[in-house]
Amino acid sequence: MKAWLEFSPKKVNKAIISDLMRDYDISFNIHRADITPKGGKMLVEISGNQSKEGVEFLEREGIHVSPIKRVVKKDEEKCVDCGACVSLCPVKAISNTEDWTIEVDDQICIGCDFCTSSCPTRAIKVTK
Amino acid sequence: MKTVDEINQRIKDGDAVVVTAAEMTRIVREDGAEKAAEEIDVVTTGTFGAMCSSGVFINFGHTDPPIKMTKTYLNGVEAYSGLAAVDAYLGATQPNRSPDIGLAYGGAHIIEDLIRGEEVELVAEAYGTDCYPLTELKTQITLDKLNQAIMVNPRNCYQNYAAATNSTEETLYTYMGTLLPQMGNVTYSSAGELSPLLNDPYFQTIGLGTRIFLCGAEGYIIGEGTQHSTESERKNGVPVSPSGTLMLKGDLKDMDSEYVRGATMPKYGPTLYVGAGIPIPVLNEDIALRTGISDEDIGCRIMDYGVPRRSRPPVKETNYQELRSGVIELEGQDVPTSSLSSYKKALEIAEELKAWIDKGKFLLTNPVEMLPSTGQSVNPLEIRRPFILVKDLKSKKLILAYPTDDISHVAKKMVQNNINHLPVVDDKHKLLGIVTSWDIANAVAKGKNKLMDVMTKKVIIAREDEPADVIARRLDKHEISGLPIIDKDNRVKGMITAEDISRLIVDGPDDEEEGD
Missing domain, CATH: 3.10.580.10 (CBS-domain)
Structure with a gap:
């Protein structure tokens, strides 16, 4: 699953992520992170056998976990299926299908916005 | 051997055999050019790419009292009006005069809006003469009220184009799209085996007067385009670098926004995605063989756009099969590739043109004059001021x-x-x-x-x-x-x-x- 983890200022000094990694059978990928002494947010991908238990642990530790449903959306009207965005995506969330339609996978997208700013017809939107 | 007239008779009789350039590649590979030349009458090509050298001649009609427009703006985008009183040429790449809008909405976007039937604001200024006393006007126009709106594109359908990468440490924003640092990606533009001029590389059938598909309407080739050149190095008969070009004309009133779009290359500027499809009559075995060209046979040079000079160094010579695979190897690294033109739309255009011919509503033309096929090269512009290093x-x-x-x-x-x-x-x-x-x-x-x-x-x-x-x-x-x-x-x-x-x-x- 992909989720935003919200850290309150009280939690930023605790080694919660390393406890999570040590105690649960999960793999953990940090896509984005912006944490300062005033708190912050981290966009992560959690997978593995104990993801559910891992998320429960995070919540017990006082981290607000908000799973992401839809991140990226293609405007079918505006998109001309050129593919300018394909090579810019750092996580390969954008691809060509058999018939050369551009497809974006919101499960993989990390919301970096590189495609949205580079789209010639402004056809991709990332919602946060 | 066939003639265009014979093919037209078959189209009228409903007997013509029409295939797309992608289908022709398979047919020639499987059956050979000789058999393909006998069986196939027309090959339809298609391309849908960013073509900056595009624009529209507009005649607004005369006001009462009349005005001789010297400056015209359409939704804030200037059209050139150094023509007769109410004529103007709106170029695709003209940015908006409002700095807040700038590159985001320019000439190309106005062209799309007009085709969509949207109302566009016209502002004109004039110096006033005895016969044209009015000095300013502001009104709304729509495409159907204009006397003429004729698309005339001085350079479209480049016969092959370079692919782009960037060796520098910073992201570059170019007419070849966004180029990531350290050769992080490669972009390319040509439709490869579907591209019109790669299917008739010696201009044996295409010329002034060839009727074509242009942005959903019937249009015409009105000559070679600007920067047309014929002397590039060839591989399998097709140039490996940008060569021939076309000047195209069509009526904006008949166009369909499905096949023409305003766009902006980020931090570069507005450009028009033009959809063009050209029918190639299969008159003989040689033409059949040429239209049978495959992505694999079409060479393409990857250039380093990190060098902002006229002659950019090639990084690698590749082909369209490799580019289209999505990944290419550059200096030991797997680098992702992006097409800037839409292959999906190019295929749709070739299919649409094929359907027009199949239904008998589109006939082929004999060109009035062929395009120059030798002796054309592009001269650089030298700056008189000494070049300072x-x-x-x-x-x-x-x-x-x-x-x-x-x-x-x-x-x-x-x-x-x-x-x-x-x-x-x-x-x-x-x-x-x-x-x-x-x-x-x-x-x-x-x-x-x-x-x-x-x-x-x-x-x-x-x-x-x-x-x-x-x-x-x-x-x-x-x-x-x-x-x-x-x-x-x-x-x-x-x-x-x-x-x-x-x-x-x-x-x-x-x-x-x-x-x-």
Whole structure:
């Protein structure tokens, strides 16, 4: 699953992520992170056998976990299926299908916005 | 051997065999060119790509009292009106005059909006004459009310094009799209085996008067396009670099926004995605063979757009099969590729044109004149003002600092020489970093003593063989006031500042250097 983890200022000094990694059978990928002494947010991908238990642990530790449903959306009207965005995506969330339609996978997208700013017809939107 | 007239008779009888260029590639591969020439009558091509050299001639109609428009703006985008009283040419790449909108909505977007039937605001200015007294107007127009709106594109459908990558350390925004640093991606533009001029590489059937599919309407080729060239190196009969071009014409009123779109290349500017499809009559075996060309057989050079010069160095020669696979190997790395033109739309256009011919509503034409197929090359524009390279600039005494230098010593050096930047080098004069008077102030404020701790290690540099204009752009882009000049071994040869560049603009190059 992909989720935003919200850290309150009280939690930023605790080694919660390393406890999570040590105690649960999960793999953990940090896509984005912006944490300062005033708190912050981290966009992560959690997978593995104990993801559910891992998320429960995070919540017990006082981290607000908000799973992401839809991140990226293609405007079918505006998109001309050129593919300018394909090579810019750092996580390969954008691809060509058999018939050369551009497809974006919101499960993989990390919301970096590189495609949205580079789209010639402004056809991709990332919602946060 | 067949003639265009014979093929047209078959189209009228409903007997013509029409295939797309992609289908023809398979047919020629499987059955051979001889059999394909007998069986196939027409091959339809297609392309849907960003074609900057596009625009529309508009006649607005006369007002009462009349006006001789000298400046015209459509939704804030200027159209050229140095024509008769109410004629103008709206170019696709013209940015919006409002700085807030700028590149986001330009000429190409107006063209799309007109085709969609949207209302567009017209503002015109004039100096007023006895016969045209009105000096300004503001009104709304729609495409159906215009007397004429004729798309005339001076250069479309390039016969092949380069692919682009970027070897520098920073992201570049170009007409070839966004190019990631350190050759992080490759972009390409041609529709490859579907592309019109790659299917008739010697212009055996295409010429002035060829009827075509243009943006959903019937259009015509009205001659070779600007920058048309014929002398490029060829591989399998097709040029491996940009060569032939077409000038196209069509009626905006018959066009469909499905096949023409306004777009903006980020931080580059507006451009028009033009959909064009050209039918190629299969008159003989040679033409059949040419239309059978495959992506694999069409060569393409990947150029380094990190070099902002007219001649960019090729990084690799590849082909469209490889480019279209999505990944290409460059210097040992797998690099993702992007098409800037829509292959999906190109296929749709070839299919649509095929359907028009199949239904008997589109007949082929014999060109009135063929396109030039030899002896055409593109001349560069030489700038009369002497071309100034960084190494031609008058260099001041070279002042350097060393990483172990004491801050107070460096401060003294700056004050004594009246400079704000100091390159930091090793004992062989190789560049390690740069330090500015601001860095020194910062060091004092934070109580740091050694230069090593305060210098900037990531330095924007100028090379000796780069033009001064390129450096001016670099200073501006990074909002810095000076950078070190280095030779090919990374040794510092001098400093160049914004002041040096502005002095160059005011005074021109040094007299002594003009003499040689």
